[in-house]
Amino acid sequence: MNNIFVYCEIEDGQVADVSLELLTKGRKLANEINCKLEAAVIGHKLEGIEKQLFPFGVDILHLADEPRLAPYTTLPHCEVIVKLFEKIKPEVAIFGATSVGRDLAPRVASYLKCGLTADCTSLVFGDHKETKTGKEYKNLLYQIRPAFGGNIIATIINPDTRPQMATVREGVMKKEIYNEDHKGTIKKIKLDEVLRDELFPVQIVERHIEKQKVNIKSSQIIISGGYGVGSKENFDMLFELAEVLGGEVGGSRAAVDAGFVDHARQVGQTGVTVRPKLYIACGISGAVQHTAGMSESAKIIAINNDPKAPINQIADYSIIGNIEDIIPKMIKFYKKNTK
Amino acid sequence: MSFRIIVLAKQVPDTRNVGKDAMKADGTVNRGALPAIFNPEDLHALEQALRIKELRKDVEIILLTMGPPRAADIIREALYRGADKGYLITDRKFAGSDTLATSYVLSLAVKKLEPYHLVIAGRQAIDGDTAQVGPQVGEKLRLPQVTYCEEIQNISQKEITIKRRLERGVETVTSPIPTLITVHSSAASCRPRNARLLMQYKHARTVSELQEETKDYTEMLTNKPYLRIDEWGVADLDAKVEQLGISGSPTKVKKIENVVFAAKESVVLSSDNKDIDQLMKDLIESHVIG
Ligand SMILES: Cc1cc2nc3c(=O)[nH]c(=O)nc-3n(C[C@H](O)[C@H](O)[C@H](O)COP(=O)(O)OP(=O)(O)OC[C@H]3O[C@@H](n4cnc5c(N)ncnc54)[C@H](O)[C@@H]3O)c2cc1C
Numbered sequence: 001m002n003n004i005f006v007y008c009e010i011e012d013g014q015v016a017d018v019s020l021e022l023l024t025k026g027r028k029l030a031n032e033i034n035c036k037l038e039a040a041v042i043g044h045k046l047e048g049i050e051k052q053l054f055p056f057g058v059d060i061l062h063l064a065d066e067p068r069l070a071p072y073t074t075l076p077h078c079e080v081i082v083k084l085f086e087k088i089k090p091e092v093a094i095f096g097a098t099s100v101g102r103d104l105a106p107r108v109a110s111y112l113k114c115g116l117t118a119d120c121t122s123l124v125f126g127d128h129k130e131t132k133t134g135k136e137y138k139n140l141l142y143q144i145r146p147a148f149g150g151n152i153i154a155t156i157i158n159p160d161t162r163p164q165m166a167t168v169r170e171g172v173m174k175k176e177i178y179n180e181d182h183k184g185t186i187k188k189i190k191l192d193e194v195l196r197d198e199l200f201p202v203q204i205v206e207r208h209i210e211k212q213k214v215n216i217k218s219s220q221i222i223i224s225g226g227y228g229v230g231s232k233e234n235f236d237m238l239f240e241l242a243e244v245l246g247g248e249v250g251g252s253r254a255a256v257d258a259g260f261v262d263h264a265r266q267v268g269q270t271g272v273t274v275r276p277k278l279y280i281a282c283g284i285s286g287a288v289q290h291t292a293g294m295s296e297s298a299k300i301i302a303i304n305n306d307p308k309a310p311i312n313q314i315a316d317y318s319i320i321g322n323i324e325d326i327i328p329k330m331i332k333f334y335k336k337n338t339k
Numbered sequence: 340m341s342f343r344i345i346v347l348a349k350q351v352p353d354t355r356n357v358g359k360d361a362m363k364a365d366g367t368v369n370r371g372a373l374p375a376i377f378n379p380e381d382l383h384a385l386e387q388a389l390r391i392k393e394l395r396k397d398v399e400i401i402l403l404t405m406g407p408p409r410a411a412d413i414i415r416e417a418l419y420r421g422a423d424k425g426y427l428i429t430d431r432k433f434a435g436s437d438t439l440a441t442s443y444v445l446s447l448a449v450k451k452l453e454p455y456h457l458v459i460a461g462r463q464a465i466d467g468d469t470a471q472v473g474p475q476v477g478e479k480l481r482l483p484q485v486t487y488c489e490e491i492q493n494i495s496q497k498e499i500t501i502k503r504r505l506e507r508g509v510e511t512v513t514s515p516i517p518t519l520i521t522v523h524s525s526a527a528s529c530r531p532r533n534a535r536l537l538m539q540y541k542h543a544r545t546v547s548e549l550q551e552e553t554k555d556y557t558e559m560l561t562n563k564p565y566l567r568i569d570e571w572g573v574a575d576l577d578a579k580v581e582q583l584g585i586s587g588s589p590t591k592v593k594k595i596e597n598v599v600f601a602a603k604e605s606v607v608l609s610s611d612n613k614d615i616d617q618l619m620k621d622l623i624e625s626h627v628i629g
Contacts, residue, residue, distance in 0.1 A: 071510075074474075074484050099505040103486045106471035110442060110478035115589030118469040122626055128593065142593065144626065148354050148466055153596045153626060161589040201483040202514045205500070209508035218506075221628060245628050278627050299627055301618075312605060317618060321610030329612065333619040338629055 003036040003060070004029050005090035005163065007081065008053065009072075009100050010043050011209065015052045018096035018170035021246070025123060025173045026094060027057035032125055033139050035091065036060060040084060040189075042077050044070035050186055057178030062088075064189040068200060071207060072100050075199040078107045083194050085112060085163060092141050093163035094123070101167050109165050115158030116165040117143035121172055121220070128157055135159075141166070171219040174246035214248070214264040221247025221278045224267055224294070227254035228283020228304065229323055235260050237327045238282060244331050250274065250294075252284045268293035282323050286311025303327075341397045342496070344388045345449055347460035347476065348381035348402055348417065350410040354465050377413045380461025382529035384522040387491055388459055389421045389530065394494065399423050403448050405433060405441060411545045414568055418540040419532040424565075427545050430572035432580060437588035438467075442475030444583065447576040449480060457499070458519045462487060470521070477519035485514050487523040542566050 006026045008019040023039060030037040036059040041049055046065045053061055064080045081104070085093065093108075095101035097119045109116035122144040128137040141164040143156040158164045216222055223242045225235055235249070242249045251261040253268060267274055269289040279297035284290060286302070286309055294300070295314055302315035303326050312318040319326055352373035385402070392398040402417040404410050405428040414425030428448050436444065449458055458480070463470035470486075477484035485501045492511065493500035503510045504523045542559060545568040549556055560567050573580065581587060608614040623629040 073512075074486075078478075099487060102470045103474060103484070106438065106469075106474040107478045107484070109471070110439060110475035113439065113589065115437065115439070115591075116471060117590060118467075118471060122629070143590075147468070148352075151354060151597070154592055155594040155596075156590050157593045158589050159591060201518075202485060202512050204510060204512050206511040207508070208510075209505065278622070299622075307607075312607075315605050317606045317608055319608045319610060319614070319618070326610045326615065329610070329615040330619060333612075333616045334623075334628070337616070337619050337623055 002089050002091040002162070003038045004033075005085075005088070005093040006037070006039045006058075007093070007095045007101065007104070008039050008041045009096055009098060010041060010046075010049065010070075013045065013049070015041070015049065016096065016098070016170075017175060018098055018101075018168070020052075020056055021170070021173040021175045022094045022096060022168060023053065023056035023058060024176045024178070025168070026092075027178050029092060029123065029125065029141075030057075030059075033091075038062065038088060038090065040064065040081065042069050042080050043072075044068075050184070054182050054184050055177045055180050057182055058184045061184050061186050062189055063186060064191060064194075066191050066195065068195065071204055072104075073200070073202050073204065074103055074107060075201070076195055077104055078111065079194055079199050080189060080191070081108050082111045084189060090163040093165045095165070095167045097167035097169040105165060105167050112161075112163075114161040114163060114165055115156075116167070117145060117156045117158075118167050120145045120166045120168050123166060123168070128159060130159065140164070169218070169220070171221070171246065171248065174243070214262065216248040216250050216265055216267070217272055217274055219248035219274075220276050221245050221280075222250045222267070222274055222276045222294075222297075223247055223280045223282065224250035224252065224284060225255050225261065225282045225323075226252040226284030226290075227258060228285075229255060229260060230283070232260050234323065237323070241280075241327055241331055244334055245278075247276070247278070252287075252290050255284075281311050281315070282327065284311055285309050286314065341399045342391075342395055343452065343455040344391060344398060344400050344457045344459060345452055345455050346381070346385050346388050346400060346402045346417070346422065347445055347449075347458065347472070348385065348404050348413055349378045349461075349464045350375050350404065350406050350413045351378045351464050351466040352376075375409065375412065377416050378461055378464045378466075380463060380522060380524050381413075382461070383524060383526045384459045384461045384520075385417055385420060385422065386527050386529040387488065387520070387522055388457075390527070391457075391491065391494060392421065401425065401452060403428060403445065403452075405429070405444055405448075408545065408547045411548060411568055414545075415540060415543050416532070418543055419537045420530060421533065421536065425568055427568055427570045428572075428576070429547075429570055432573050432578075432583050435585040435588060436583060437590045438469055438471040438475055439589060440583055440587035442472050442479055443587065444576065444578060445472065446476050446479035447578055448571060449476065451571070451576065456516050458482065458517070459488075460519070460521050462521045462523050473519065473521035480519065482517055482519045483514050484519045484521070485512055486521045488520050489523050489526050491520075540566070543568055545570050 009016040040062040402425040489504040
């Protein structure tokens with residue numbers, strides 16, 4: 001059986017969150033069809049990088065370590081990946097839908113003449129029967145994504161080309177350690193034959209990248225807490241729900257002022273504006289300065305013990321009751337229904 | 340020898356402004372009712388080309404668009420803003436092409452226009468948001484690529500310097516020419532139509548459009564050959580049919596579900612187990628979570 005592959009991005013020696021999220025997904029997919037999880041890191045000074053990756057269930061880690069491979073440029077990374085794919089022939093290959101992944105994956109797919117689906121929100125295995133030929137396929141990757149400005153949800157498949165390639169945005173999949181003691185094997189990619197000089201036409205002159213800090217803007221699911229959450233300790237419940245759903249935690253100004261949560265997470269007029277596909281407002285009254293920063297969310301759930309709270313007017317679902325009671329139930333029933 | 344810039348552009352349904360008339364009774368989008376527009380980031384791409392034309396006198400801008408006959412509209416839009424020429428790449432056999440098949444066709448068209456210096460496209464089109472066609476055309480032409488261009492900072496006959504907009508920052512790179520560039524929406528917006536060019540090109544027509552016209556264009560075209568917009572099909576591009584349309588597209592659409600937009604009517608729930616259980620089921624089912 002051919003394996004599941006994840007391209008891992010690094011910045012300053014840290015594996016990107018999106019890559020860890022994809023490994024979590026990749027591990028689950030691999031278990032489902034009984035194959036291995038392979039990953040590659042391409043860059044420079046990669047000693048010890050496996051310590052960050054093996055706990056996420058990587059079985060085979062391919063490393064390409066050379067000064068000219070960091071920071072990322074398109075052609076050498078593309079060349080390393082296509083040569084690797086020609087050898088290991090993955091069944092599925094997933095890339096982050098990041099500045100890097102969206103630059104690299106299409107180039108790789110074009111070279112290998114493979115299908116590629118951008119910005120998937122869900123990846124599951126399923127069967128398929130070709131209506132014309134009657135040919136049947138087992139365990140094809142269903143690549144599910146919104147299209148048409150979010151007005152339709154499409155399920156895309158690549159019946160006949162391998163790898164089945166997809167990109168996924170940061171924050172869409174959950175990040176979960178598979179097993180702290182999981183050990184994989186490292187395979188060093190031989191670069192002498194791969195890296196020819198003509199792969200380096202593009203030269204980086206200058207680069208300013210901010211450290212990866214809390215950035216709730218890019219998250220598709222935001223669990224936001226207000227003054228009604230009551231304490232810093234109670235916010236832990238929101239962090240737990242966010243982790244389970246693969247989202248981020250936000251807050252109202254009253255919650256930030258009370259010291260329940262960091263300012264970087266404040267949503268609203270004097271905080272960040274967010275448009276996630278799901279916004280859960282917990283113990284937030286719904287002042288205009290707050291709703292200015294979140295009213296364009298695709299779905300809004302309000303949890304408030306006051307049925308008259310203004311937030312209920314813009315919510316798709318209003319749950320009337322206490323945070324302490326409702327959040328643990330959401331976690332419990334989410335887990336039950338996704339088993 | 341002139342400095343030739345090829346701009347790739349697409350006509351797209353305006354998915355950003357799905358108004359009431361574009362909604363069907365069941366709450367799904369009536370795609371036919373959406374206005375067709377010049378893909379926004381492709382306009383940013385055109386602007387970058389126009390700026391180079393202001394810097395150097397020898398620049399020739401050619402717009403390529405692949406699509407149905409009515410996509411000729413965006414060629415005219417480009418001519419009104421300062422493009423020199425446009426080609427409509429159209430053929431029934433192109434229908435159903437995914438990004439791989441599309442980039443194959445576009446790369447054949449670009450090759451027909453050799454020698455060129457730059458290929459500039461928008462980062463992505465709003466109907467699919469894939470951002471794949473640019474890099475895939477680059478691969479097929481074996482060109483270097485510089486994606487997410489925010490500003491062209493310097494350009495000579497041999498090299499171009501570009502500032503790129505990344506998720507968490509910016510990067511400045513140099514690339515030899517020829518190269519392929521995709522332009523980000525943070526780059527300068529496209530200038531409006533120019534009144535003189537509008538007068539000059541308003542009668543620009545494709546061959547298929549001329550067949551529909553009641554007026555006789557023969558004399559006008561003889562005097563003003565620049566009003567003729569050429570169309571390229573499978574035969575003109577010498578394209579391999581198995582690499583086109585559905586057969587040339589490795590990705591297949593298995594299922595399309597319309598997202599139903601209902602008026603905002605809040606569902607009020609209690610904290611009972613039953614309510615929360617049902618809510619989580621609904622959210623998972625509608626792909627909001629899970
Ligand atoms: C210039 C200016 C700029 C501002 N900018 C921002 C901004 O960017 N972002 C922002 O958020 N605010 C901003 N504000 C403040 C804003 O006006 C509100 O004061 C603030 O949003 C209120 O926060 P809250 O909803 O968390 O608190 P409250 O208004 O105190 O609401 C708490 C809510 O929790 C509910 N509750 C209490 N206990 C529970 C429980 N156990 N379970 C469930 N529900 C419970 C209550 O019923 C109530 O609805 C700004 C104000 C000004 C003047």
